[in-house]
Amino acid sequence: MEQDDVFQAVKLPFSPQEYLCTWNLPDVRSENRDNGDGRRDGGESGTVELNGTLDLTTGHDPRGSFYGKLPIVFKNRVADFPQISSFEHLTGRLSTGAYFVLINGQHNYWYIDHGHANGEFAVLSGKPFKKDEHRTYRSIELQLEGLDRIIDTSPTETQFDGEKSSFSITFDKTCWEWRHDDVSMKLYFAGRSRRDPYNFVMSFAPVLRIDADSPLTVVDWWTNWVIPLQEIIASAIGHTPDIMYMLAIAEHTSKREQRDQIFKWDIKQESLYHSADTTRRSEFAIKIQKDNVNLLNLLMKYQELLASHHPLTETFQSVALSSDQHPRSRFLLLIQALEGLHGFEHCEEEDKQRQAYKKKKKECLAHMKEVITNDDYKFLKENMMSSPFVTLESRLITIFDTLPSGVREKLDRSALIRQFRELQKKPNIRMEAALARMRNKLSHGAISFAPNDLNDVVEILYRVVRAELLRVLGAPEACRMRLLNDAES
Template structure:
């Protein structure tokens, strides 16, 4: 038995190629059963093939002369199939490209069901139904989920080598409190542990746990809505909490009007469920520890979703870069500064509007006076080049956000090679650290000059602490949680 099979959380279908029959739409409103295969790969959308007499469209321009063009394309919201083992596959947003006696199939996601009783697949009575199934609940796993829960699955252990241990006796006490359930309007979220125990084997005794989250919806939703509103936001929050991109490793759903659970295969799902380990738990070093901190993970998820729907600048900008690996420090620097600048503007919108109103009044008054006192050509020049908006200092925004968290790391930024170099080259006598970072941003954004990647990387690391801290702040995390984002060195 492989290590994967021994995990408490396991896949119904491993990434592989599976023989199946596809129910392809014909040209009469019905369907035809065509043999083929289904290809499942980690992090990739599902694909497939069909072989045999496929339903083709033919054109007859004159009597007795029939033309057939290739390839022929068909797009359907849902495509059903039956796996050779008796299971079912429902392909969402399917695109079919047909040739003579063959075809290629792609889909946005596949929903895979186990074989029903007596070897009959759980395929709907109308395999050509055009309405995608709706999700009533989703069970999923994200790396670092156990660290974000904040409580390990085993409360204590005893063995003969520990003080007080009984000779020949090894024991573990499961932590009954290692589970959290939170409710909000429209959904309930539970994070707990699945376990696997090998206790009846006279040669081996073991206990393993996999962290799992389940979101149960009051009203069934399309898969993409459940992903966008609950699963992906939690993944982003865990990435912020740990400072590392986290993966969606497992996703099974329950569907409205259909029995059983369905494995989801599609882009962004690694299909690699895992078991908790002390090493990984510590390595993740999550700032969010939901149970000890008495934090509702569902509240954090809901708040993130609301910000995303409102196009909050930090959520939109930083959220888009959270899962990007090996990004050049130049790009990351620009996006982090953009996220901070957007956040400052968002939170100071009222003050900005007041300044704009004052500036507009002054602008109109200045133009009125200039029109009286200047000749036409000069007035035209002044009107063209006089700004309709008040000047905005990035220095002020950066300074406010860098010093507005429980931990102030301005001194670490002051000491960086990049800041010192920009300050030394500046003609401004007292260029502050925020001012130096503004100069770097402008140079990079406008192509004035470049900077050494290793210099940028040091500053990027520090800026990311600040952005992560503010991300947790706007989600409502207390200062103790925000402080954990920052390293102690």
Template sequence: MYEPDTYLCSWFLPDNTGGYVDIPGDLQLRPLRPPTGQVYGTVPLQYTEHLPGVVETSFPQSMSVPVLYGRLANGGSVTLLDAHFQLWVAGGYITGSAALLGKAAFFGLAGVPAAPTSVVPPRVTSATFQITALDAALGVPPIKDVSNPHLPGGEEGRWAATVNGSAARTWLAEGAELTVSYYHRMRAMDPCEFNLAFSPVATVALTEAKPLAIVLDQYIQPLRKILSIATGKPQDLSYLHVELEGREGKYQVVGTGITQAPFASSTAAFRAHKSVVRALPDELSLLDLVTQWAQYAAAHHPLVETYGAMLHTRDQHPRSRYLLLIQALEGLYGYENKASSEQRQAKHTASYEEALAKAKNELDAKTFKFVKKHLSKKPSTSLDTALDALITGLPVNIIDRLGATELIKEVKAVSTTTGLTTAGALRVVRNDLAHGNRGYEPHHLQVVVGLLEFIVRGHALRILGCPEAVVGRVFPTD
């Protein structure tokens, strides 16, 4: 509805008496950035009156409000969430976490509230959004078949396309439903051109209205992360509009992380994404995957929390990426083997206390103090065991490919440990990098990072409930 640009508007600023004053200004909308704005002219200021006619004030004057309303010069509306403004003698600056933009009321859509007195942020009843690779993850193109006069059986002078009626699906879960389908646009009235285009979209409809931040955290960002895992590439949230409780129309959302660049599907992009998740052919519920991811994130699952935080970083040194991937795998192993670890700890604690009791009777005080200080209260653990189990515990085992990399061969060659395994070499590299013992060639690290990423992606899809066939697609066949 609104392209990134600067729009003239009027802001309804608090006037320090419980009311609002209409101040001219502007609203600046930028891709991937939070909205900003300015106010011009006389603004309501706070001051302290010491004596009649004698006042004191300071600049800049800052104020924050949960929601700030404005009216665009074109008749539309803006609702600025988490607004903060700084005022000077004349004018000031405004920032917010997100802007909700409505069309003018005379278009039959959303206008500015008649009385912008509510300080409670609006709640979302549904959100329609687009993420790159959404069509690839759906797994079905929007056109079923085409015919033209040059193909066998084609009707002379007739070009035709049949829309794929199966290229849409709605999934239900407690509290929400998710629909993924295609919007279409047809240019058919032009006597010189005929065009049919489709755009993939997802809509989350809620049974109970929620704040925008919750909708983003529980539904939109999890789906974006899942698509990034499915394709092995960072995916963008390209567009988002919402419907609000108690207000008519649709509101475009502008804020951090939204590119404001909606796209049409293309065969080239569909193939280039190489999504291993193909929801319709695989009979996978994208809503189930989203819900499971959100639950893991709320529980601080170590793989979801660690790997999820690095999914959208495009420029990261292989050193830091290596450490984070190993951390994600180590955390996953500990999470999934928590019960057995607790049993080992209980047995070790009993042995520890028994050993100390015997040592106290047999050793002198000084020796016993030394033993008590240095005897570990925890059983020994091995990162080698965790890595080996996770690397070999997927439908495709790439332990030999890891062992054939220059990095692993180099570590094994200089190691003083007899028979160092590939998992052990990975541990040595992790310890060297984490403790600053030594560094490694970035391009050698990058090769191993690429293989480790396959493993982490595979386990991420596994814990989300994807079948082995989907997990196995993560690994290249060459």
């Protein structure tokens, strides 16, 4: 079914299309020359108003064009082209009457009467934007692909009465709410109905809302909240979820909140189409109701791990947000994630081992100095390792010892491990040693494998990494075990 044919649960204020508009372009010429009041060509102070278009169709950065008498900078009556400048915000108004701001981009003057602009974000609103400051918001509302898959309850119950030729629908107003310090989160079903007597339609889909006591800019909301949330959902469903839409609310004073719509190249600008088929395809790691998952706590923990540069979260970003990579690259990243996780969690233990080793090394060298020649002593001192060697194999063994035995057994039976044992003529090499040596040889280009064979192992390792991430985030053990049990099968 095409998306246009689907009756969506949420009706967005604006559609992703190309709009006619008026731009307020900054006029750097006004710093040295103006018409007496700092205004030029009918624009705001220090700006020039020009007609043009704003393209908010999906799949690319928000962009636009403008034409007319551009604020070109001349030097000795000569202008060099192109004239390119960066901006934090560029404002304007649509021909429909709505207002917009383009955030974090560049405007390019290629000709004296024509130019282009592009930005990281565009925001559409019914309220004018100030040209010299970022608008801040206390709340965001959004939908992500995958929210419908981690919710293990239905929004409605339907009853049919064949004798009376009637049916009834009961809406379940179940809502999950969490609060942590000055932030609250709410997950609930939004719905719409169309009461056409010939085609009665109702549609429901989950919506997530986050409220903060301290307002944030669009960029901060995206960086600090939306991306971490996207990666948490990725750990549950196995791939990076699409952001369907994002609305931002500046104030809570009015009964009807002013909701600005956020545009970005990877925001779909459509509501989730939720159906029973999507929830029956597979069992996903998180079940909000059954596991009593606190999604806000997971999100706050993820932010904490990112701030501390936890190697698992930093590497998981590369894996989760690039699922179209070659299996070779994903294999190397996943092994790196497990190696980094072990090193991070055992850093105190390994530090104690290093201190004990250094002490023993010093004692050994002092003893050997008395019984060997000076040349031998110098050679020994220069070639003894400065710290104990912890192998990747030993790190992997420690990690897999904590997992259900079936995970290790499935990897052990894989075609990739079998091929490596044959190539190395070591039929009894343990699975963890094979993975470690494959990582080293693959990273140095000393070996290659069929992508499909690599991918079979990658899929298992990816489940292990996702399960370990959920453990580190403090998710219920049931979430982790669903991933690992599926990895065994």
